[in-house]
Amino acid sequence: MTVKKHNYGTAILAAFEYLLEKYPEVFVIGQGLWSPWYVGNSMTDLDKKFGIKRIIDTPVSESACTGAAVGASLAGMKPIVVHPRMDFMLYAIDPIVNQAAKWSHMFGGQAHPGATIRCIINRGGEQGAQHSQALHAWFAHVPGLRVVMPSTVSDARDLLIASVLCKDPVMYIDDRWLYEQEDDLSPVVELDLLSQRPMITQDGSDITIVSSGHTSLLAREAAKQLDSKNISAEVIDIRILNPLDADVIINSVKKTRRFLVIDSGWLSGGFSAEIIAKVLEKLPVDSLLIPPVRMALPDAPAPTSRVLEKDYYISTNDIVKRATDLF
Amino acid sequence: MKNDLKDLSNPEKCHGAVSIANQDIGSLKPMLKSMLLIRKAEQHLALGRKNGLIGGPVHLGVGQEAIAVGISQNLKSTDYIFGAHRSHSHLLALNPDFYRLFAEVLGKETGFSKGMGGSMHLYDQQNGFYGSVPIVAGTVALALGAAIAAKLQETDHIGLAYIGDGAVEEGVVHESFNLAKIQDAPMLFVIENNLFASHMNISLRQPSDMISRFAVANDIPYKLVDGNDVVAIAKASKELIDDIRSGKGPALIELVTYRWYGHVDWRDDVDVGVERSLDDIENWRKRDPIKRLSKAMIDAEMWSQNQEVDLNNELEESMKSAWDKAMSDPYPSSDATLKYVYAESKNDS
Numbered sequence: 006m007t008v009k010k011h012n013y014g015t016a017i018l019a020a021f022e023y024l025l026e027k028y029p030e031v032f033v034i035g036q037g038l039w040s041p042w043y044v045g046n047s048m049t050d051l052d053k054k055f056g057i058k059r060i061i062d063t064p065v066s067e068s069a070c071t072g073a074a075v076g077a078s079l080a081g082m083k084p085i086v087v088h089p090r091m092d093f094m095l096y097a098i099d100p101i102v103n104q105a106a107k108w109s110h111m112f113g114g115q116a117h118p119g120a121t122i123r124c125i126i127n128r129g130g131e132q133g134a135q136h137s138q139a140l141h142a143w144f145a146h147v148p149g150l151r152v153v154m155p156s157t158v159s160d161a162r163d164l165l166i167a168s169v170l171c172k173d174p175v176m177y178i179d180d181r182w183l184y185e186q187e188d189d190l191s192p193v194v195e196l197d198l199l200s201q202r203p204m205i206t207q208d209g210s211d212i213t214i215v216s217s218g219h220t221s222l223l224a225r226e227a228a229k230q231l232d233s234k235n236i237s238a239e240v241i242d243i244r245i246l247n248p249l250d251a252d253v254i255i256n257s258v259k260k261t262r263r264f265l266v267i268d269s270g271w272l273s274g275g276f277s278a279e280i281i282a283k284v285l286e287k288l289p290v291d292s293l294l295i296p297p298v299r300m301a302l303p304d305a306p307a308p309t310s311r312v313l314e315k316d317y318y319i320s321t322n323d324i325v326k327r328a329t330d331l332f
Numbered sequence: 333m334k335n336d337l338k339d340l341s342n343p344e345k346c347h348g349a350v351s352i353a354n355q356d357i358g359s360l361k362p363m364l365k366s367m368l369l370i371r372k373a374e375q376h377l378a379l380g381r382k383n384g385l386i387g388g389p390v391h392l393g394v395g396q397e398a399i400a401v402g403i404s405q406n407l408k409s410t411d412y413i414f415g416a417h418r419s420h421s422h423l424l425a426l427n428p429d430f431y432r433l434f435a436e437v438l439g440k441e442t443g444f445s446k447g448m449g450g451s452m453h454l455y456d457q458q459n460g461f462y463g464s465v466p467i468v469a470g471t472v473a474l475a476l477g478a479a480i481a482a483k484l485q486e487t488d489h490i491g492l493a494y495i496g497d498g499a500v501e502e503g504v505v506h507e508s509f510n511l512a513k514i515q516d517a518p519m520l521f522v523i524e525n526n527l528f529a530s531h532m533n534i535s536l537r538q539p540s541d542m543i544s545r546f547a548v549a550n551d552i553p554y555k556l557v558d559g560n561d562v563v564a565i566a567k568a569s570k571e572l573i574d575d576i577r578s579g580k581g582p583a584l585i586e587l588v589t590y591r592w593y594g595h596v597d598w599r600d601d602v603d604v605g606v607e608r609s610l611d612d613i614e615n616w617r618k619r620d621p622i623k624r625l626s627k628a629m630i631d632a633e634m635w636s637q638n639q640e641v642d643l644n645n646e647l648e649e650s651m652k653s654a655w656d657k658a659m660s661d662p663y664p665s666s667d668a669t670l671k672y673v674y675a676e677s678k679n680d681s
Contacts, residue, residue: 032484058484064514069507072473073480076491079462080412080481099504103467104474112455112463113446113664114672148673172675199676248674 014184016158017047020165021085023193025055028083031169034061034070035087035123043089044125045184071097071122075105075174078120083169088124091178092135097122105174106149117172123165126180126218126269131314134306139269141217142276144176145247151175151198152246156221157206158188160244167198180219180269201245203253209239212263212328215254215280217243220267220300220319227324234329246276251283258284263331264297267324272301295331300324333535336542340558340588341527343615349628350561350621357634360625363405363562364635365643366428367397367622370421372647373430376655377420377437377451378598385659386437390451391418391466395560395592398621399524400425400494402565403585406573407460412478412491414471415464417452418524418591422494427459431654440661447664448672469495469502472521476508479519479582488577491519498529500543509550512582520569520576521552523586524559530595533607547584559587560621563628590616 011019024031033051039062041048052060063070067088074086088094094101105118128137145152151173155164161179168175175198206221207228216224221242228238239257243249258264264284268277277299285297300319308314339345352360374394380386396418404425407413415422420433423444436443437451445455452466462478465471472493479491499505500523512519523543527534534541547554553575555568565587572583592613594601602610629635671677 061480061515064507064510066504066507066511068504069473069476069511072504072508073477073511076412076414076462076471076474076477076479077481077484078477079474080478080485080489080491082481082484084477099467099470100473104465104470107465108463109675110672111445111449111453111465113441113448113668114675115446115455116457116463117675119675151674 011158011188011190012184013158013161013186014046016162016190017165017179018049019190020162021048021051022054023166024169025051025059030081031083031085032059032061033085033087034063034074035089036063036065037089038062038087044087045181047184048087067093067096068100072100072104074120074122075100075118078118079116083119085121085123085169088122090127090136091124091140092138094124101150101174102147106147109173110149118174119172121168121175121177123177123179126178128182128307128318129314131309131311133309137307139218141178141246142270142274142279145249145276145279149174150247152178153198154178154218154244154246156183156218156242158186159190162190163193163196164198164201164244166193167196167201170195171198178218182219183222186222202250203241203243203245205239205253205257206242207238207240209237209261211237211261212265212331213239213241213254213257213261214265214267214328215241215243216267217246217276218269220269223319223321223324224267226321227328230321230325231328236328236332238328243280249279249283251280254280255284255287259288259292262292262294264293265328265331266297266299267319268299268301270301271304272299273304275301277301298327298331300327333538334540336540337588340556341541343590343612343619346558346560347618348624349631350563350624352563352628352632355563357629360629360634363401363566364622364625364629366401366425367562367625368643369428369430369647370397370401370424371622372651373424373433374420376434376651378593382598387439388450389596390437391596392593392598393418393421393591395616395620396524396526396589397421398560398562398565399522399587399589402562403522403569405566406570407492408489409458409460410487410489411460412462412475412482412489413460414462414475414493415454416468416471416494416496416499417464417466418496419454419464419494420451422464423454423456423461426461427456430651431658434655434658435661438658439663440658441664442658442661448668469499469505472499472505472508476512476517476519479512479517480515482518483516489518490573490576491517492522494522494524496529497523497525497527497534497543500546501529501537506546509546509552513550513552516581518576519582520573521582521584523584525586525588526591528591528595528605528608531601531605536606542586544584544586552582552584554584554586556586559589560619560624562621562625590619592617
């Protein structure tokens with residue numbers, strides 16, 4: 006088996022290359038694709054390798070470009086539309102939520118817009134309120150959309166491939182704070198997105214920590230530190246936010262009886278609440294030793310000033326401290 | 333507002349028979365029949381709604397039949413055609429199966445969208461109709477995406493979006509004009525300018541009544557045509573569509589027309605319409621696309637009043653039985669609401 010050193014960004018690039026080489030119906034559309042510095046190292050030279058007909062850099066028209074991807078998927082293509090910042094994608098809510106998510110249902114299952122919408126959460130760097138939002142919970146609320154948040158290097162590649170090959174519209178949400186992670190990648194095995202579930206990335210017995218995207222990286226790091234304090238954390242990466250299969254989380258919480266959910270979005274109305282609700286409604290009332298705990302962003306837009314920004318985001322140390330306090 | 337449309341938007345003009353020079357009965361009769369069929373089908377829907385048999389809103393295009401019929405003369409079942417909220421005619425001009433339209437509007441599983449769409453969400457891919465939805469301008473970029481797909485697939489298929497004069501006020505339409513041009517996409521923008529968005533006249537919404545000005549702004553070839561002259565529409569759209577198929581990029585056709593009913597259902601909406609009057613409706617009825625073609629054909633002695641009465645009766649009869657059949661058809665089964673959300677559910681995997 007060949008093994009190649011990758012990071013999260015090159016793993017995404019590897020997925021694009023795999024898809025574009027193997028599937029002639031795959032094409033990519035979005036802003037900045039002929040000079041893809043917006044997207045780290047995740048799309049370098051695709052235009053040169055695969056040509057500008059299939060790698061389409063576009064006018065500043067998020068709505069039309071996303072709608073075009075949805076329409077092209079109805080005409081037999083497997084398009085990937087790229088939004089370098091999730092915030093900018095909000096101009097394209099109509100083609101995503103009103104059109105793609107509803108299309109199969111409105112027409113009695115006769116057509117499926119299998120477009121993949123890749124958007125990037127790009128926080129920090131004093132960029133502030135409109136370059137920072139993690140809106141995965143919004144999209145996970147919408148029936149008809151599959152919402153994917155890879156947190157590991159292998160998922161970055163394999164879930165992008167699975168998303169593009171899926172017949173349904175998929176929101177593939179990656180995070181610039183994950184790009185430096187390194188890992189080895191084995192040869193591609195195509196996964197069926199429908200059979201993907203939340204994954205236990207570390208076994209443990211004292212507390213269940215559930216998270217997605219960037220907070221899953223933090224949770225994995227925190228778990229190592231908790232180990233040294235003799236707290237055995239079971240860490241679960243949600244991976245597929247919608248449709249959500251919570252069984253693995255429910256079973257873990259049954260075992261550990263302590264439950265911490267970390268989310269990279271805001272607290273109120275956020276995805277952490279959905280996770281807790283999905284689990285608690287399936288467990289007897291006395292299942293937990295302590296009430297469930299949520300960690301998420303404060304209910305405020307991201308500030309720009311570095312001092313405020315540092316406080317705003319969750320750190321590994323925050324998680325370790327919060328988890329330790331539960332014992 | 334600048335009245336750039338001049339006679340085309342003046343309800344007292346363009347009442348006469350349409351020109352059928354160089355046309356024969358073989359091409360004219362199918363267009364006449366298609367327009368009549370669409371009108372009668374919509375009148376059935378108006379009545380069904382009025383009588384409370386149809387539960388949801390119906391957006392009727394009576395008076396506007398020439399547009400879809402004229403354009404569809406030049407379309408193929410392999411094209412990618414997208415509609416909007418007022419799309420009964422767009423579909424029936426491609427596939428005259430009014431029984432399946434009735435069934436759909438009545439929420440029956442034998443309908444075009446298996447009873448999941450109703451009047452506002454219609455689908456018939458076998459005949460090139462890729463979907464209509466009621467979000468204003470919601471399908472314009474989708475049709476463009478299908479056109480881009482056709483180009484990537486190196487076919488001569490085209491993307492087509494029916495767009496009202498109100499939809500042109502949505503930003504995504506302008507994004508789509510620009511993107512279509514810069515992509516050289518095989519796309520026809522069909523502007524049905526009926527001078528109204530819901531209740532409101534275009535004079536209160538735009539500085540000019542001529543939508544084609546946006547084609548000029550985007551360097552897109554266009555034609556501005558009497559939307560109640562099916563022969564002129566078929567001819568003008570043929571020229572544009574031939575060019576699109578031969579790789580010359582997008583085009584726009586603007587058709588000026590008027591709807592006899594109000595925005596939704598069977599009423600004329602004079603009471604809620606701004607700048608809409610019974611006088612106007614009466615005058616626009618004189619620009620009836622069906623009568624103007626029929627008169628030209630009768631004047632040319634290739635058609636007769638008697639033949640038209642027979643055609644009317646024949647359509648009337650088959651529609652009555654189609655309506656009865658649709659009324660007695662089954663509703664979707666109770667699992668349909670969850671079944672169609674995704675292509676497959678995890679239980680199937």
